Amino acid sequence: MRKIIIDCDPGIDDALAIMLAVNSPELKIAAITTVSGNVPSDMGAVNAKKVLKQLNRLDIPVYIGEDAPLREEYIDARDTHGMDGLGESFLPEVSSGCEKQSAVDFLTEILEKEKISIIALGPMTNLAKVFSKKPHLIRNVEELVSMGGNFRSHGNCSPVAEYNYWCDPDAAAIVYDLFEKEGNIIHMIGLDVTREIVLTPNRLEYMCRLDKENGEFIRKITGFYMDFHWEQEGIIGCVINDPLAVAYFIDRSMCSGFDSFTAVATDGICRGQTVVDSMDFWKKEPNSRILTETDPEKFFRFFMERVLKKEDGSKWNDEELKLLHEL
Ligand code: RIB
Numbered sequence: 001m002r003k004i005i006i007d008c009d010p011g012i013d014d015a016l017a018i019m020l021a022v023n024s025p026e027l028k029i030a031a032i033t034t035v036s037g038n039v040p041s042d043m044g045a046v047n048a049k050k051v052l053k054q055l056n057r058l059d060i061p062v063y064i065g066e067d068a069p070l071r072e073e074y075i076d077a078r079d080t081h082g083m084d085g086l087g088e089s090f091l092p093e094v095s096s097g098c099e100k101q102s103a104v105d106f107l108t109e110i111l112e113k114e115k116i117s118i119i120a121l122g123p124m125t126n127l128a129k130v131f132s133k134k135p136h137l138i139r140n141v142e143e144l145v146s147m148g149g150n151f152r153s154h155g156n157c158s159p160v161a162e163y164n165y166w167c168d169p170d171a172a173a174i175v176y177d178l179f180e181k182e183g184n185i186i187h188m189i190g191l192d193v194t195r196e197i198v199l200t201p202n203r204l205e206y207m208c209r210l211d212k213e214n215g216e217f218i219r220k221i222t223g224f225y226m227d228f229h230w231e232q233e234g235i236i237g238c239v240i241n242d243p244l245a246v247a248y249f250i251d252r253s254m255c256s257g258f259d260s261f262t263a264v265a266t267d268g269i270c271r272g273q274t275v276v277d278s279m280d281f282w283k284k285e286p287n288s289r290i291l292t293e294t295d296p297e298k299f300f301r302f303f304m305e306r307v308l309k310k311e312d313g314s315k316w317n318d319e320e321l322k323l324l325h326e327l
């Protein structure tokens with residue numbers, strides 16, 4: 001089992017990523033830390049607890065992280081994720097609270113003690129605060145997989161920037177810069193690969209046929225997101241970015257790409273753009289693995305196999321999951 005921390009801004013696709021991680025026996029989730037992004041960090045923490053309750057995993061501690069970007073004015077994404085951050089599903093509140101310690105202090109403390117991996121699914125504000133104060137802690141990051149950025153794919157909140165890195169560009173710039181200085185790399189699961197991961201109505205219906213309870217939970221939190229994609233991009237379905245980062249962390253064959261030095265623009269019209277030096281103009285050591293290819297069918301079989309449960313508790317076989325190919 002690999003020990004991980006999920007740093008996120010739940011958020012609909014963050015919720016799906018948590019569902020996948022909790023149902024993956026390869027992972028030991030030490031904690032969930034939240035950061036202001038899709039929704040403010042305290043609301044994200046409440047949402048993480050709601051998802052953990054749905055999964056009967058309230059044993060996983062949740063720490064509240066930074067409530068605003070390092071410098072920029074905080075701009076949320078509730079237009080996309082709903083006023084409650086979970087597609088206006090308004091799931092029942094969870095009585096048990098979040099941890100008192102801040103996410104930044106928790107991350108600092110655990111990284112002082114041990115090597116651990118981080119799957120980052122939101123703006124990098126928490127990570128920037130930890131590593132700018134103690135850059136040596138980067139050596140205790142076994143692997144950092146970040147959903148964020150884009151190489152050749154266009155932005156989703158500006159012509160050139162992806163939301164997580166646009167929301168707090170200074171934090172992303174600091175983390176990429178420090179990873180280069182400390183000789184570690186960030187696995188960047190950007191829009192180039194996540195745009196291929198579309199939860200279509202067919203796929204959703206199929207999930208509900210296989211496992212009504214979990215399928216209907218996914219339907220409940222993604223309906224608002226489906227509407228947003230139709231209104232904004234004329235897409236039938238919704239791009240579920242974050243769970244791909246979890247799937248890739250577990251199974252490297254989920255995505256392929258290349259190593260490169262990457263910097264993040266922090267100001268002006270290119271705010272949040274990931275500048276990937278794929279042609280090595282700057283002759284700098286790689287600080288990133290840029291994932292550019294993925295296989296949506298492989299991802300959805302991986303996701304369904306773990307998140308959906310058979311009535312008799314047995315494992316799905318290929319025959320049952322193969323049907324997806326015929327959609
Ligand atoms: O740009 C997509 C990313 O921003 C996803 O992680 C989504 O949840 C938001 O955080």
Ligand code: CA
Nearest residue numbers: 011014121122
């Ligand atoms: Ca997210």
